[in-house]
Amino acid sequence: MEDIMVMKKAILSTVALGALVALAPAEASAATVLKIGFATINDGQHKSALWIEKEVEKRTGGSIDVQVYPAAQLGKIPRQIEGVLLGTQEAFISPPGFFKGLNPAFAAPDAPGLFDSFEHQTKTMNDPSVRSKFLGLGTAKGVTGLYIAAAGASALAMREPVRTLSDVKGKKIRVLASPMEVSIMRQLGAAGTPMAYSEVLPAIQRRVLDGASSAITVMGPSKFYTAAKYITPTHITYIPTGMWTNAKFLAKLSEKERGILDQVGIELSPVANKWSEEDTKSWEKKWGEEGGTVVRLKEEERLAAIAKLRPLEKIFLDDPKVAPMYKLIRSAAVKNR
Numbered sequence: 001m002e003d004i005m006v007m008k009k010a011i012l013s014t015v016a017l018g019a020l021v022a023l024a025p026a027e028a029s030a031a032t033v034l035k036i037g038f039a040t041i042n043d044g045q046h047k048s049a050l051w052i053e054k055e056v057e058k059r060t061g062g063s064i065d066v067q068v069y070p071a072a073q074l075g076k077i078p079r080q081i082e083g084v085l086l087g088t089q090e091a092f093i094s095p096p097g098f099f100k101g102l103n104p105a106f107a108a109p110d111a112p113g114l115f116d117s118f119e120h121q122t123k124t125m126n127d128p129s130v131r132s133k134f135l136g137l138g139t140a141k142g143v144t145g146l147y148i149a150a151a152g153a154s155a156l157a158m159r160e161p162v163r164t165l166s167d168v169k170g171k172k173i174r175v176l177a178s179p180m181e182v183s184i185m186r187q188l189g190a191a192g193t194p195m196a197y198s199e200v201l202p203a204i205q206r207r208v209l210d211g212a213s214s215a216i217t218v219m220g221p222s223k224f225y226t227a228a229k230y231i232t233p234t235h236i237t238y239i240p241t242g243m244w245t246n247a248k249f250l251a252k253l254s255e256k257e258r259g260i261l262d263q264v265g266i267e268l269s270p271v272a273n274k275w276s277e278e279d280t281k282s283w284e285k286k287w288g289e290e291g292g293t294v295v296r297l298k299e300e301e302r303l304a305a306i307a308k309l310r311p312l313e314k315i316f317l318d319d320p321k322v323a324p325m326y327k328l329i330r331s332a333a334v335k336n337r
Helices: 002-028 044-059 077-086 104-110 118-125 131-135 179-188 197-205 247-251 255-289 299-317 323-335
Strands: 032-037 064-069 091-094 143-158 172-175 191-194 211-215 230-246
Touching (some): 032 044, 044 255, 077 091, 118 230, 143 247, 172 179, 179 191, 179 230, 299 323
Parallel strands (some): 172 191, 172 211
Antiparallel strands (some): 143 211
């Protein structure tokens, strides 16, 4: 009888041990994966993604496994946006204008002369009257923003020098996917051409494009100076960026995990803004060190261009899908100036 009892205990112990072994891999793989993709590399967006990775994994104790994919590793911009919409990719960091297909109001920060500096844009977009409404512009379509901050100031990287803005006439220049960006170039006499970021440098190399309008903090790390030697900082517009996250992914997180993500987003905005300012100054110096040339506009010409372009806000004011958000941002910009 004792032998039978000992045998039963041994069998039960073996079964229990087997159950624990079987459960171990499941527990080890229980972390929720958060894949963050973006088109750029070694810039403020990349730094932001790495900061999110560090802070979220630390604060959640590893219950969220953040994976960072720079340089369009998860696909070109349209594919990554589609991935976030479908839920095959949890998050995408990019200027909000790329989501204008979901909601045209995502383009509202693109108006020329709306912001005076990096800090002014970041403070305005994070003003209580703006932040939650702007980050929620895509929620009904399944995409919610985590943070928003200034990523860069507009600059022209060109094959030939732009010493005055009249030099862009007749040029084909890549712009962000926004009607306002296209209209700005048209007003200056150039052809604004939206194009996936990963295709821009090859297009300049092949002379399909004469140059690109973006931020030096984006174009520098991507080595645009190898094909577009001359860069002219215009600072006519400031380019925001944010992390756009699949709403169903957020919904399946615990209340604690969602709270951590929200807090990380709030804390990231001023940090990302500081990186953008520092990186802009650093890259204006490095562009020359890498064999390129930084061309400065006269300040009076830059201000005159802003005055000339400011009436383009009518594009937003006349669009009932954009006007309410644009007016909110414009009012907050006045308050934070």
